[in-house]
Amino acid sequence: MERFIAGLQALGFAVERRGALAVAILDVGPGGIAASQAVGADPPDDFPNVAPHWIHLPGGVRLAGDPGNESELGDGWRKWSRPHPSWKGGTEAGRAWAAHARSLLLGAERHDP
Amino acid sequence: MTGGTAAVLERHLLRADRQEDLAFALWRPSTGHARMTALVQEPLLPLADDRHVHGNASYEPAYLLRAAQQAAAQGAGVAFLHSHPGGSGWQGMSGPDEVAEARAANLARELTGLPLLGLTLAGLDRAWSARIWDRSTGRSVDRSWCANVRVLGDGLRLSFNGTLLPAPPVDERQVRTAHAWGERTQAVIARTSVLVVGAGSVGMAVAETLARTGVRRIGVLDFDTIEDVNLDRLRGATRLDARLRRSKAFVAKRLMAGASTVKTPVHEVGELSICEPEGFERILDYDVIFSCVDRPWPRHVLNTVAYADLIPVIDGGVRAFRNSDGNLRNAYWRSTVAGPTRPCLACLRQYDPGLVQVERDGSLDDPSYIAGLPADSPARSRENVAAFSISVAAALMQQFVSLIVQPSGIGDPGPLRFSLRDHVLEHEATVCADDCAYQASAGWGDRRLNPSGRHEAAEAARRARRDVSITLRVGRLFDDSLQTLARAMERSRRR
Numbered sequence: 132m133e134r135f136i137a138g139l140q141a142l143g144f145a146v147e148r149r150g151a152l153a154v155a156i157l158d159v160g161p162g163g164i165a166a167s168q169a170v171g172a173d174p175p176d177d178f179p180n181v182a183p184h185w186i187h188l189p190g191g192v193r194l195a196g197d198p199g200n201e202s203e204l205g206d207g208w209r210k211w212s213r214p215h216p217s218w219k220g221g222t223e224a225g226r227a228w229a230a231h232a233r234s235l236l237l238g239a240e241r242h243d244p
Numbered sequence: 245m246t247g248g249t250a251a252v253l254e255r256h257l258l259r260a261d262r263q264e265d266l267a268f269a270l271w272r273p274s275t276g277h278a279r280m281t282a283l284v285q286e287p288l289l290p291l292a293d294d295r296h297v298h299g300n301a302s303y304e305p306a307y308l309l310r311a312a313q314q315a316a317a318q319g320a321g322v323a324f325l326h327s328h329p330g331g332s333g334w335q336g337m338s339g340p341d342e343v344a345e346a347r348a349a350n351l352a353r354e355l356t357g358l359p360l361l362g363l364t365l366a367g368l369d370r371a372w373s374a375r376i377w378d379r380s381t382g383r384s385v386d387r388s389w390c391a392n393v394r395v396l397g398d399g400l401r402l403s404f405n406g407t408l409l410p411a412p413p414v415d416e417r418q419v420r421t422a423h424a425w426g427e428r429t430q431a432v433i434a435r436t437s438v439l440v441v442g443a444g445s446v447g448m449a450v451a452e453t454l455a456r457t458g459v460r461r462i463g464v465l466d467f468d469t470i471e472d473v474n475l476d477r478l479r480g481a482t483r484l485d486a487r488l489r490r491s492k493a494f495v496a497k498r499l500m501a502g503a504s505t506v507k508t509p510v511h512e513v514g515e516l517s518i519c520e521p522e523g524f525e526r527i528l529d530y531d532v533i534f535s536c537v538d539r540p541w542p543r544h545v546l547n548t549v550a551y552a553d554l555i556p557v558i559d560g561g562v563r564a565f566r567n568s569d570g571n572l573r574n575a576y577w578r579s580t581v582a583g584p585t586r587p588c589l590a591c592l593r594q595y596d597p598g599l600v601q602v603e604r605d606g607s608l609d610d611p612s613y614i615a616g617l618p619a620d621s622p623a624r625s626r627e628n629v630a631a632f633s634i635s636v637a638a639a640l641m642q643q644f645v646s647l648i649v650q651p652s653g654i655g656d657p658g659p660l661r662f663s664l665r666d667h668v669l670e671h672e673a674t675v676c677a678d679d680c681a682y683q684a685s686a687g688w689g690d691r692r693l694n695p696s697g698r699h700e701a702a703e704a705a706r707r708a709r710r711d712v713s714i715t716l717r718v719g720r721l722f723d724d725s726l727q728t729l730a731r732a733m734e735r736s737r738r739r
Contacts, residue, residue: 177693180548180682181695182598184602184604214599215597219677219679
């Protein structure tokens with residue numbers, strides 16, 4: 132968890148720990164649903180060798196493809212199974228996860244619960 | 245130690261003038277269930293005035309102090325190495341050797357918190373011997389001899405303490421095997437401890453072959469239960485085993501007992517996943533590991549120890565592809581040895597590191613999750629054919645023979661891939677990424693990132709075997725009695 136948080140903070144993202152999960156504020160960029168977006172992750176103890184599995188998003192935002200599952204973050208958050216497709220770990224692991232999450236957010240949709 | 249570390253030390257310690265020499269290095273612990281391994285690394289070769297060579301060799305206290313301070317700064321211990329240029333095989337200690345090491349032992353422990361490791365290099369055959377100064381009363385220190393020293397270079401070079409691990413005589417059942425590579429190599433094979441992870445169709449064949457080859461100490465870890473669907477390829481398993489819901493580990497032990505060609509075999513089986521903390525500890529107790537698993541989490545665990553703990557992992561697997569008409573298009577099987585200077589299992593794409601956490605949270609055991617995966621995902625593959633499994637097992641055993649026997653001085657060949665359609669064996673040219681985390685962790689030992697955790701599927705499998713009906717329990721007892729009787733009759737027949 133500490134390595135995940137430190138890796139994202141080193142890239143300039145705000146990250147906070149919430150129990151066994153971490154929530155980062157990622158900038159989505161032009162064409163996305165918002166300028167910045169909170170995204171939750173489940174970094175394992177042996178990050179960066181192993182990638183987080185789930186992408187957690189707050190109520191009102193959905194990833195394309197499936198309705199997702201209930202999230203441990205509560206309060207309308209939902210989570211989607213989106214394992215990184217080509218995880219390599221190493222020193223650039225934080226950047227790789229952020230790029231993966233941001234690419235998913237580009238295809239996300241606003242959703243009124 | 246790695247072959248690279250050994251080469252640096254051997255170049256320094258084996259002098260052209262055939263005098264003894266010495267050096268310090270760092271070591272890190274790798275702590276298993278019943279064994280601690282000292283991983284020797286970072287040789288600190290002496291500067292001009294650090295030591296004196298006069299037939300034998302002596303060191304200046306400042307050299308030891310510098311080594312101990314460097315070790316302490318890195319959370320490592322101090323290794324003290326010297327040579328016996330005219331020696332061969334496992335070396336004892338002379339009086340001056342003992343005095344020199346005992347003198348260093350207290351300072352090394354006080355500064356690093358770890359006991360001094362002493363090693364001797366025999367010049368005639370480059371055999372290493374080792375002891376650890378871990379027994380102390382006040383300022384008085386004493387050593388415990390190590391059982392073996394392992395150097396993982398192009399192959400695995402082992403030297404054994406003949407007192408703790410005496411070379412077993414070649415049994416009459418092993419004569420043809422020993423004839424292939426000589427009794428000396430057979431004695432190395434017999435004393436190499438080998439763990440088979442996964443007792444499926446490949447692992448069961450490997451375990452049986454190891455037992456027949458004369459490996460004395462073999463471990464098998466598998467948490468799974470025999471089912472009818474396994475019987476088309478699972479060597480040693482019977483319909484009765486499936487009915488009695490026997491564990492695969494149980495069947496592996498029975499199979500090895502029947503196949504072993506040594507007089508006093510040590511077969512250690514466990515109904516554990518290596519992903520569980522207890523299973524993980526056990527894998528650190530062996531010299532060589534066979535990876536006969538196909539899931540990402542256990543492969544990640546084995547990839548971790550291959551580098552962090554310098555235990556060579558022999559891995560393989562099979563993938564079959566069908567045409568749209570359902571017929572077989574091609575099948576490939578691969579084999580490799582993972583460990584320093586070799587490509588890791590993640591970079592070889594033997595598993596998908598992105599799926600390790602998916603398995604950990606139970607998703608890969610959830611049928612609805614699997615159904616949602618792409619059709620070509622390895623997690624959805626169901627093919628498993630006895631004819632392919634035996635080929636994978638053979639490929640793994642060939643890697644083992646090359647690793648240990650090193651025919652013509654050549655160790656394991658690197659990653660290999662066989663194409664069934666073309667009957668072509670290819671050398672794969674994959675190398676690890678520059679920042680591969682596994683390569684970077686070589687020799688970390690207990691400082692590795694912990695890959696183990698709770699494994700609910702293993703817990704559920706053990707629970708299901710335990711909570712069976714009284715009828716099944718009686719059936720198991722009856723079957724156990726019959727097998728005990730059969731073994732007693734076999735022993736009697738041999739006598």
